Structure formats: structure tokens, C-alpha cells
Amino acid sequence: MSADGAHLGVSAERALKTILGGEPEPTKDEQMDADTFRQWLLSADRADTYEESARLCARYLLEYLTAHPEDMQLPLNATLLSEGVWDRAAVAMPDLEELGHELTGFQAGWAFNAARRCLELPPAPNPALLEVEP
Numbered sequence: 001m002s003a004d005g006a007h008l009g010v011s012a013e014r015a016l017k018t019i020l021g022g023e024p025e026p027t028k029d030e031q032m033d034a035d036t037f038r039q040w041l042l043s044a045d046r047a048d049t050y051e052e053s054a055r056l057c058a059r060y061l062l063e064y065l066t067a068h069p070e071d072m073q074l075p076l077n078a079t080l081l082s083e084g085v086w087d088r089a090a091v092a093m094p095d096l097e098e099l100g101h102e103l104t105g106f107q108a109g110w111a112f113n114a115a116r117r118c119l120e121l122p123p124a125p126n127p128a129l130l131e132v133e134p
Helices: 012-019 034-041 050-067 085-092 093-098 106-117
Strands: none
Touching: 012 050, 012 106, 034 050, 034 106, 050 085, 050 093, 050 106, 085 093, 085 106
16 A cells, blocks of 8 residues: 555645654545545646646546556556556656656655546555555
8 A cells, every 4th residue: 555645535745744744644534535536636727836736647647547447557657567657648648748847756656546546446656655564
């Protein structure tokens, strides 16, 4: 499971407040259900702030994966064995490619997991976070 908060229906900015800022985990009141989260992502239309950029990226990835369900099982980034969703989506969506130059790794990973949550897929590892198994 990813620790980036997208699986909880919280914004990238809110997740970072827990991850980096030491705030407690988001409460139920801060979490959006899947339908509300989907509508919130799909309403993204600009990338003027950190939060807006992450949301817009999630919208693009959600739109791409909805149109290309055959790619839903691919990882975000290419591996030795597989092409990644990012590469395929960036070719199909030049706006995503352009936005990608401004994103952090956390934003891209959060956006991927946000899209996956809307598609009822399990979260994937966020490439910007190190997850330690007990």
C-alpha cells in the first residue's frame, strides 16, 4: 500500500502535512469518498499551485486510464519488464507531458494513486516515498 494518502481520498498537500510536517493522519472528515474524490479531480483545470498541479495530473491520468483500460495494470514508470503508464499517457496527452516537467516525484505518484482509487484499483508504491516493511 502507498503511504501518499490518495487511497484515503485526501489531497497531496494534506498528505504531505502528515508525511513531512508531523500532523496526525487525516480524519474521516478530511477524507473524500470515491465519487466525491473523482469529481474533485475531474474539476481540475489549472496548475498554478502545488495542489492544483497534483490534481490536474491526476485528472489527466484518470482520463487516460479510463480511455485505455488495458494499461491499468502497468506501473507508473517503466521497468525492465514493462513500459509505464506515464510514458504511454504522456505520448497520448501532450498537456500531461508538459505538466510533468513541473511536478515532483511525490505529486506524480500521488496523482497515479488518486486515479487508481477512482478506478477502484489498489494503490501502487509512490516512487518518491521509501516504504519500510516491518
